[in-house]
Ligand SMILES: Nc1ncnc2c1ncn2[C@@H]1O[C@H](COP(=O)(O)OP(=O)(O)OP(=O)(O)O)[C@@H](O)[C@H]1O
């Protein structure tokens with residue numbers, strides 16, 4: 035896990051990562067030497083009334099403190115730079131990874147969880163990382179060196195204190211071990227809550243339309259309550275940490291003052307030694323406390339780190355590494371050869387035994403009941419998913435032989451769940467083709483029957499669209515998506531139920547414009563209405579993941595019972 039995170043870190047930040055702890059070590063050495071200088075000052079200076087000595091050693095103490103302060107500032111600075119550099123790198127890698135995701139991987143992680151991973155989780159890990167660079171070095175080094183100094187000053191007195199350490203250690207590990215599972219549980223509930231909020235906000239219109247607000251609020255409150263309880267359980271254990279530490283610390287102080295006092299009275303110890311001894315005890319106990327805090331942070335960030343690594347380690351299951359960059363489709367022909375495909379592997383095939391050959395320039399309609407795998411079939415053409423059996427050929431070559439860019443440049447697809455982005459209409463259209471001129475934009479919009487309504491928008495082509503194009507009607511959105519696809523000047527155009535929200539008159543105008551303007555472009559039209567397919571050269575009838583029949587409208591009326599039935603019910607609807 036750490037290896038995966040580390041690998042992506044830039045060299046500059048790696049340097050900071052090594053430098054920061056080194057400087058922390060220097061800082062600690064300063065901190066630990068100060069009480070020793072103090073004991074010398076008290077014993078030899080004050081004890082013997084030597085003002086010169088007091089001044090010299092006093093200045094030395096001030097000097098050491100300033101150096102320690104400077105080291106402290108420098109180490110925090112380096113640590114913070116390393117931490118922010120680290121999190122920026124991780125975020126970038128996550129984002130790249132998500133961009134490389136195949137549709138299959140994108141289906142597996144939900145949007146909500148990806149958003150949490152890119153924001154909250156990265157933040158948690160960054161905090162832990164920065165803290166570790168400083169505290170995880172500072173506390174053990176301080177613990178060891180202060181203990182050594184205490185032993186060096188007075189081994190007998192140190193024994194008192196060494197007795198307290200096992201007690202502290204025991205309670206500390208007890209708390210940590212018990213707290214870990216509780217924190218794990220708390221984080222899981224936090225995820226649940228995040229997911230709920232995101233899902234709800236994404237679907238806010240549906241929630242309101244179905245008047246589900248009360249229900250949603252209730253579910254939210256329940257989850258917030260669960261989270262609160264888990265949080266209390268975990269924190270309740272942790273609040274013991276501080277008092278136990280304090281108790282141990284003050285008990286030690288009292289014991290040391292007591293025994294130290296006796297030793298001084300007996301003349302076996304000097305006053306300065308006792309004072310610096312107490313400083314060391316404070317340092318030791320402080321580092322123990324710091325250690326326990328770090329462990330808590332590490333525990334809470336571990337879950338986050340694992341969630342990040344899970345994304346980073348997802349193999350890229352679709353790649354075009356083996357493809358020939360020079361290869362481009364000759365024409366818009368499409369061939370399915372014995373294709374079998376399933377979203378969850380070969381055990382559950384959705385498409386079975388598909389054989390279909392489409393000539394370049396042909397217009398093919400696809401019709402079939404909902405869930406008959408029409409969308410699944412056409413998604414294999416631009417290789418949004420890979421087939422499990424057989425192969426798909428575009429322009430005479432297997433789709434896997436093309437670079438993604440070449441293939442997807444030749445195949446324009448308007449997805450069933452199409453999306454627009456926030457930005458102006460013009461910017462959205464240019465997604466199809468960045469170099470498109472304004473004339474080309476307009477021509478594409480005219481063909482897609484979008485020009486008229488776009489010019490009626492407040493600022494025409496410069497009108498800003500909301501996120502996802504919320505300020506357009508469903509049919510308007512569909513027509514803009516078609517225009518965007520036309521701008522790619524594709525060899526193959528796939529319209530997946532893209533005119534479902536467009537009235538029949540506009541629909542027929544659109545088809546007429548397409549067949550006139552885009553002659554030679556292979557066009558696949560998935561539609562529910564047979565009327566949308568009247569100018570198709572051939573129609574494919576799908577049923578349960580298989581091709582039931584292929585033919586012209588007249589042929590299908592003769593040969594396909596399903597087609598006849600659909601035709602008759604739709605005709606009746608009209609009558
Ligand atoms: N991303 C996905 N992951 C898993 N299964 C899926 C996915 N998309 C579709 N399916 C399943 O594949 C089957 C075919 O779905 P598909 O979307 O191809 O149907 P369709 O013919 O386009 O239907 P519609 O007319 O409603 O658009 C369905 O049973 C569906 O549950």
Ligand SMILES: [Mg+2]
Nearest residue numbers: 408409410450
């Ligand atoms: Mg579909």
